[in-house]
Amino acid sequence: MLKVEGVSKSYGSGLWGGPRSQVLNNITFTLEQGEWAALIGESGCGKSTLARLILGLEERDGGKITCSGLAVANKPRHRKALYRLLQPVFQNSAGCLNPRMRIKECLLEPLRNFESIGAGAEQKEAEKLLAMVELPPHILRHYPHELSGGQQRRVCIARALSIKPRFLIMDEALAGIDATITGSILMLLKALQRDVGCGCLFITHDLGMALYMAPKILVMRGGQIVETVPIARSAGDFVHPYSKQLFRSSTLSCLKK
Template sequence: MNHDAKPLLSARDLAVRFNAPGGRVARAVDGVDIDLAPGEILALAGESGCGKTTLARTLLGLERPSEGTVAFGGSPLRYSTRALKAYRRAVQLVLQDPSGALNPRHTVYDAVAEGLRIHGIHDNERERVADALSRAGLRPPEKFFLTYPHELSGGQRQRVVIAGALVLEPQVIIADEPVASLDASVRGEILALLLRLRDELGLAAIVVTHDLGLAWNIADRIAVMYLGRIVEEGPVDRVLTEPRHPYTQALVSVLPNSPLPEPVVLTGEPPDATAVPGGCRFHPRCQVLAGGLAEQAGVDDECRRSDVALGTDHIACHYARTMSTATT
């Protein structure tokens, strides 16, 4: 992985809005910049409803942004049928639920070969399918060709889904909660597989997860989302051992062996993308503001009134910026 390389996949000023009942508008993604380097694994983390799945779908071209751009290899993504088909060969999705992703009437061979057939790739189909299954850890691959999904374990089904992505030789995999439906004993195997694919094939990956422990085990970098925005971003070991945004601190505080002294219990209502508060969008639930620390630093009014976006310091927090300035 080369952090200095040009981004393979990136987004600038990305916004995705949906109409909601009652004439309201949900700001599911609300001004996101993101970069994925070649060979990098980026974890996209946050609570349910924070916008991470919508962001992933937009990066895949499955949702069209209301504003902003997605770029692959430096070229803006185009939304014609032909352009999207070519793009989806290079950027593949791995779904959360392998049972839902696999047609129960298709054999493993047909499930993996489906991508090749959609893209009109007819050369060496059998060899390509066997190679993809083998790379996904299903060996010998021929043993699984005529097997049906119901005959496989959950971990084996997830490996078939991964093989279906690998068969097209993508440069990027976007995995949405790739181990959420699996037993704990199998989770480690699938995470180890994703790491091995990165090392062997140079694959880059975005892993969508609410599980910071998973991010710690697999990612190079992490982007923490809250209410449609990335609020903190950086190397995973730094963010999870020295979290600076109060929201990240709350998430990290409940991890086993957390570096923070005690758990942070967030107050207030869970985020609602149709009612984004003014000021810092986290301020109604912020323990730093509620505890008086923001007032001591002289930024409590800013927290309530002034919006704050991710800056060159990779954090979206008035208080954290003030404290980092005070210590430099």
């Protein structure tokens, strides 16, 4: 279970520690094993900050985060144990794919870190991981820049899933790639959701994507969760005025195009 309890975070402004702005305020939610939840909210409301706190990349001001009983702390020595349970997939593939490493090395990095995989089994394992995200084995020899954005995202997803984490933290992981590729990655994620059994906090601006991917939707505004819908099927399942406004403005923006 991923448990976030009363988490808060503020940042000081400027080098000399001017007035602090409260970015997250008393965030509480849980994700059961295998559960997917989408986190939606306008730009700047604190979604990525929450993702970084869950991943132990920053210090929180207050509250508690645990993943399968392990307390999350922003301490390098805790990170290895945490990343065994939690794997990030970010918007920026470059963050997970080292440009100087071939795809095979990028893909196998977590497995080599966390599990003892014999050199003889590596090629087969790498091919299996690529097949899971429907990529051909020949790309193992390539460097990240030789892949398309969609292919890079698939590699990042396969890499994150390679160690069978309990949860994925996906922060705008599919933003900025074209609709056809996004559609096929979403279908792939849906299949993985069924087959792999890992939970996910799926952060997105795209309300349609949120509804498609996750039954549970958390709506964030100004650093607070203003509404949690355990099983959301359409805009009509939301009651908070801000959630309704989000859906309205997304429909309007579609109509304007």
